[in-house]
Amino acid sequence: MTTITVYGIPGCDTIKKARTWLDAHGIAYTFHDYKKEGADADRLSAWVDAKGVDVVLNKRGTAFRKLGSADKNAIDAPKAVTLMTDNPSMIKRPVAEYANGCGGGLLVGFKEDEWSAALL
Numbered sequence: 625m626t627t628i629t630v631y632g633i634p635g636c637d638t639i640k641k642a643r644t645w646l647d648a649h650g651i652a653y654t655f656h657d658y659k660k661e662g663a664d665a666d667r668l669s670a671w672v673d674a675k676g677v678d679v680v681l682n683k684r685g686t687a688f689r690k691l692g693s694a695d696k697n698a699i700d701a702p703k704a705v706t707l708m709t710d711n712p713s714m715i716k717r718p719v720a721e722y723a724n725g726c727g728g729g730l731l732v733g734f735k736e737d738e739w740s741a742a743l744l
Contacts, residue, residue: 626724629655631655653720666714674730679732681704682716685714691707695707705740718731
């Protein structure tokens, strides 16, 4: 039995694609809505430790682009976690935590081949 939690913002197109893919494959999951439930700093820190700042922090989004140059420069793990905790729109979407009988893992972003390899 695999347990999956998908983290994101419901209106995000990539979240919609990931959820549609999960539904099409009959994979049950729990959805964590950042807008309603917030983003946990300890969890974000663990994600950054596991995948790196450049993978977890969404630098392509509007929220990040609106930052001043001082906030955009020299982003280390603690600074990234603070930015993402304060503004969950800066977290790359979706993030999926999964656990199964063989262990578990973390998926950041939606790439169908990666999700298939991990979850099917």
